[in-house]
Amino acid sequence: MQHLILRVTTKILFTPIILFALYVQFHGDYGPGGGFQAGVIFAVAFILHAFCFGLEETKKALPQKALTIAMVVGVLFYAGTGLATMLLGGNFLGYDAIDPESTHHAGQHYGIILVEWGVGVCVASTMLTIFYLFTGREPDIDPEDW
Amino acid sequence: MTEFHTELSPIVLVDLALLTMLMFVAIAMLRSRHLFAVIMLSGIYSLLSAAFFVSLDAVDVAFTEAAVGAGVSTVLMLGGMLLTARREKPVTPGRAPVALAVVFLTGAALIYATIDMPAFGDPSAPANTHVGQAYVEQTPKDIAVPNIVTAVLASYRGFDTLGEVVVVFTAGLGVILLLGVGSVRGGEPVRDRPDEED
Numbered sequence: 001m002q003h004l005i006l007r008v009t010t011k012i013l014f015t016p017i018i019l020f021a022l023y024v025q026f027h028g029d030y031g032p033g034g035g036f037q038a039g040v041i042f043a044v045a046f047i048l049h050a051f052c053f054g055l056e057e058t059k060k061a062l063p064q065k066a067l068t069i070a071m072v073v074g075v076l077f078y079a080g081t082g083l084a085t086m087l088l089g090g091n092f093l094g095y096d097a098i099d100p101e102s103t104h105h106a107g108q109h110y111g112i113i114l115v116e117w118g119v120g121v122c123v124a125s126t127m128l129t130i131f132y133l134f135t136g137r138e139p140d141i142d143p144e145d146w
Numbered sequence: 147m148t149e150f151h152t153e154l155s156p157i158v159l160v161d162l163a164l165l166t167m168l169m170f171v172a173i174a175m176l177r178s179r180h181l182f183a184v185i186m187l188s189g190i191y192s193l194l195s196a197a198f199f200v201s202l203d204a205v206d207v208a209f210t211e212a213a214v215g216a217g218v219s220t221v222l223m224l225g226g227m228l229l230t231a232r233r234e235k236p237v238t239p240g241r242a243p244v245a246l247a248v249v250f251l252t253g254a255a256l257i258y259a260t261i262d263m264p265a266f267g268d269p270s271a272p273a274n275t276h277v278g279q280a281y282v283e284q285t286p287k288d289i290a291v292p293n294i295v296t297a298v299l300a301s302y303r304g305f306d307t308l309g310e311v312v313v314v315f316t317a318g319l320g321v322i323l324l325l326g327v328g329s330v331r332g333g334e335p336v337r338d339r340p341d342e343e344d
Contacts, residue, residue, distance in 0.1 A: 029291040093304035126318035134225035
């Protein structure tokens, strides 16, 4: 646990990266971005953490079990939004059924935010799962190999 | 119908420079046998394509390419490289005249086909007239969100995006099944060797 500068920088950078991911997530219908990009940026914050503090520390902060559940939740959240609009009397993923009285398509807005949330959760947890499983297999690198 | 010509503006020169760099990076990737260098070059390739997408005004695609292509896939490929060798096995170069002829003919046919393509940036090109124009005109009335790309992705083509999410989920599921994390209910993770102890 040397590399003081790296540790401090990672701690400073971690929160803004998460905040940026949330901005990209919820600002996707106004500017560039959306669930896919936000999920990846969210995962990158934890990958940076794993690079600096080691994978075991990251796994304590965000265990694999939580990621496995989040993967399923993300997909089901998206599909569930579609089912909810069906139960409200619209088509599958026909978001206007969420708020049929609105004059400016507020239902579309709600629907897009809901499905993008599902996308973000699924992408972030899948990326981290793949990262955990690939990097978790080899304990450390022999410097001679580089 | 009037003929459309793209002027040689500074933007087009930037595009040409980026495409030239993309080509050289691709050739360097093909020639290198050092896997670490190849992964880094693929990250550079993604970043260059992201810059190219920005100059084509496709900021959403550029954002995705920069985050996924240059960012996460580089990290994941480095993680994959750690599990295998650092160098590709040397390949003895051979002569394959049939393959060369097939590649040459296909390439010539593709270049011949580009002659019939509409000019770069032509507003009357088929891609800009039918569906694309309909989305641009209808999004403020149908969806009322400022970003048309999000409107197409999440609302008009919401079903496609559900499929994409399932693809991402399936990729994660495949990695979990192959490399093994143990079950959520407390099963044992898979080990490389049966006699290995934690």
